[in-house]
Amino acid sequence: MLPAVVRAAQVPPLVAFEGHESFPVEAVEALYYELVSATREEVLALETAHYRLLRPAEDFQLLGR
Numbered sequence: 001m002l003p004a005v006v007r008a009a010q011v012p013p014l015v016a017f018e019g020h021e022s023f024p025v026e027a028v029e030a031l032y033y034e035l036v037s038a039t040r041e042e043v044l045a046l047e048t049a050h051y052r053l054l055r056p057a058e059d060f061q062l063l064g065r
Contacts, residue, residue, distance in 0.1 A: 006046060
């Protein structure tokens, strides 16, 4: 499981972290990942940035914020 953030000013906007290293995740690469938890705002930001292939995990949690 890798934490990630959406940074609208970057291309690509999704950046994942593995330890101290970060790497960009292209929208097509999202096909290989699952979304474990996110707020409504984060899900909307991902969809707006065309990350529609990023599917929710079976135990996905919608976080309140």
